[in-house]
Amino acid sequence: MIQSPYLPIHNDAAAVPIAQELPRLARETTAENPWPVSVLSQKFHDAVSRWPSAWIEGQIVEINTRRSGSAYLTVRDSIEDISISVMGFRNFAVMARDFRQGDRVVIHGRPDLWVKQTRLSFMADDIRRVGTGDLKAQIEELRKKLKGEGLFDADRKVALPEFPSRLGLVCAPQARAEGDVITNARLRWPTIEFTIVHAHVQGPQCPPDVIQAIQKLDMDPAVDVIIVARGGGSFEDLLGFSDEGVVRATAACQTPIVSAIGHEDDWTLIDLASDMRASTPTDAAKRVVPDVVEQMQIVEEGQRRIRERIRSMVENESRLVDGYANRPSLTNPQTMLEKPQRFVDDSQQRLDIALRRIVDDASLTVEKLHASLTAMSPQSTLNRGYAVVQASDGHVIDDPDAVSAGENLTLTLRRGSLQAQAL
Numbered sequence: 001m002i003q004s005p006y007l008p009i010h011n012d013a014a015a016v017p018i019a020q021e022l023p024r025l026a027r028e029t030t031a032e033n034p035w036p037v038s039v040l041s042q043k044f045h046d047a048v049s050r051w052p053s054a055w056i057e058g059q060i061v062e063i064n065t066r067r068s069g070s071a072y073l074t075v076r077d078s079i080e081d082i083s084i085s086v087m088g089f090r091n092f093a094v095m096a097r098d099f100r101q102g103d104r105v106v107i108h109g110r111p112d113l114w115v116k117q118t119r120l121s122f123m124a125d126d127i128r129r130v131g132t133g134d135l136k137a138q139i140e141e142l143r144k145k146l147k148g149e150g151l152f153d154a155d156r157k158v159a160l161p162e163f164p165s166r167l168g169l170v171c172a173p174q175a176r177a178e179g180d181v182i183t184n185a186r187l188r189w190p191t192i193e194f195t196i197v198h199a200h201v202q203g204p205q206c207p208p209d210v211i212q213a214i215q216k217l218d219m220d221p222a223v224d225v226i227i228v229a230r231g232g233g234s235f236e237d238l239l240g241f242s243d244e245g246v247v248r249a250t251a252a253c254q255t256p257i258v259s260a261i262g263h264e265d266d267w268t269l270i271d272l273a274s275d276m277r278a279s280t281p282t283d284a285a286k287r288v289v290p291d292v293v294e295q296m297q298i299v300e301e302g303q304r305r306i307r308e309r310i311r312s313m314v315e316n317e318s319r320l321v322d323g324y325a326n327r328p329s330l331t332n333p334q335t336m337l338e339k340p341q342r343f344v345d346d347s348q349q350r351l352d353i354a355l356r357r358i359v360d361d362a363s364l365t366v367e368k369l370h371a372s373l374t375a376m377s378p379q380s381t382l383n384r385g386y387a388v389v390q391a392s393d394g395h396v397i398d399d400p401d402a403v404s405a406g407e408n409l410t411l412t413l414r415r416g417s418l419q420a421q422a423l
Contacts, residue, residue, distance in 0.1 A: 041118040048120065053110040056122065058084070059135060060103045061236035063096065071096035073124075075107065076236060081204075083236075087112075088124040095127050101235035102136040105129055135235070139242045143269055146244070151251040152272040158256045160276060160288060164224035166193045167288060168217035168255070170210060173198040177229040177260070177281040184285035192289055195223055201230040206240025211249040218253045225288045226253065228270065229260040229281040241268035250274050260284035388412040 022039065023029045035043075058075035061083065065071045071093040073086040086107060088096065099105065109124035146152065167185060171178045178196065185192050197216055199209035210228065217226045228250075230241070240246065241261050250257055250273040259270045264279035271277040278284035329336050374380060378388065389397045390410045397403055403422045411418050 037118075038115075041113075041115045044118060045113045045115050048111045048113045051111045053108065055106050055108050056084070057106045057130065058104070060099055060101055060105060062234040063099060063101060065093055065097050069093050073107075074234070074236075075105070075122075085119075085121040086124050087121050088127075092124050092127065099127065099129065103129055135239065139239075139269065142242070142244055142247075143272070146247055146251075146269065146273070151247065156251065157275045158254075160256045160258070161224050162290065164192065164289060166195060166222050166224055168220065168223040168226040169194055169196045170199055170213040170217070170226065170228045171196070171230065171281075172201045175201070175229075175231065177231045180281040181227060181229055181260075181285045184282050185289050188286060188291045189289035190292065195220060200240075202233065202237045202240055207243035207246050210240065210243075210246050214246075214249045214253055214257070218255045223255055226255050226257040227260055227278075227281075227284050227288065228257065228274070229284060230262065231281065232263040232266065238262055238266060238268050241270045243269075246270055247273045258284050258288055382412065382414045385414070 022035060023033060026035070026043075029035050056075070058077050060073055061076045062074040063071070064073075069090055071088050073096065074083050075086050076083045086109070088109070106128050107122070107124045108126040109122050111120065112123040113120050150156065167181075169178065169181055171181070182194060185194075195217060197213040199213045200206045201210070214226065214228065217223050228241075230238070238261060241259070247269045250259070250270050256275045258276045258278055259268070259274035260278040260281045260283065261268050261270060262280075276287060278287055324330060382388065388411070390412065391397055391403070392408045392410075394410075397409070403409065405422055407422045409420045409422055411420055
């Protein structure tokens with residue numbers, strides 16, 4: 001039997017140390033004579049230490065090697081969603097430095113229980129790689145499939161608005177990422193407002209929650225930009241953001257969407273489908289909103305340029321006005337009529353000369369026609385002593401044989417006419 005240092009006394013007096021034998025077997029314990037936690041933990045340790053060593057196979061989802069010569073791994077079953085903690089020292093820690101998250105490995109060791117916290121782990125002494133991780137291979141195949149469908153094409157990306165008024169935020173409740181986004185966004189743009197939808201950001205509930213949150217914010221017309229944010233984590237913790245449904249919901253989102261998953265070195269498939277990838281939630285807040293200080297500087301610089309431009313325009317116009325005011329046409333307006341008056345005078349003179357020439361030419365023509373008409377006139381012939389003989393019927397007689405004896409004739413002379421009778 002094991003000696004117990006205390007014997008419980010059911011009265012108001014303080015417990016008095018009294019030696020008591022503890023039960024040897026668990027079935028012998030009672031409420032009046034229980035095992036202390038240390039005894040149970042030691043018995044667990046003794047039982048585990050008798051377990052045989054074994055080779056186990058799984059995928060590394062978290063690994064931490066330290067310079068002190070120790071290594072701590074979390075290894076996940078390749079088929080079932082079950083993980084185990086693995087630790088090792090010295091040679092094992094040196095070997096573990098060549099491995100990364102996602103590697104599929106076999107590890108040799110034996111079970112071990114840490115008595116102080118009754119924590120079961122696997123104490124390893126050998127590790128070997130058996131291929132790349134199944135999860136990484138699956139994600140790579142999904143990436144190729146979605147890329148072939150054009151979900152990652154640059155022409156599908158939507159530009160972020162320059163001055164958003166409301167941000168939609170998808171994150172875990174009470175997560176540090178939520179505070180980082182809100183604090184940094186309001187430091188840069190104090191008037192920004194938020195619509196926050198909480199969701200699971202790891203585990204099996206992560207994909208449906210994130211899909212529902214994205215769709216809900218996308219249907220809100222007041223939301224200008226959506227940020228999906230999560231702090232850092234292991235490869236396994238971020239798997240939900242490489243889910244096919246999450247990626248398709250991100251690609252189908254009409255509202256500009258920014259992914260801020262993990263740290264700068266962490267990559268998930270949602271980063272490829274989003275319109276912008278931010279390295280951290282803080283980086284996302286800085287990217288989606290402008291800096292009010294920078295914007296004020298831009299406004300001040302614009303105002304300065306406008307004032308300089310207006311001042312320059314006014315000065316130029318003032319110089320033009322001064323030049324116009326000093327012109328002779330304004331100081332002595334009568335000079336404006338001098339040129340038109342000279343034009344009128346010259347035109348009048350040319351018109352007078354032209355009309356005189358026309359009249360002279362017309363007079364000369366008339367004189368010539370008068371002379372020709374005078375020369376051809378029968379009166380001219382009469383003036384030279386000729387006479388015109390006409391019969392009684394008035395026709396001119398130009399043949400003596402056409403006149404009968406005793407016929408009355410009319411003789412037209414230079415002056416007047418006389419009557420005659422043919423013999």
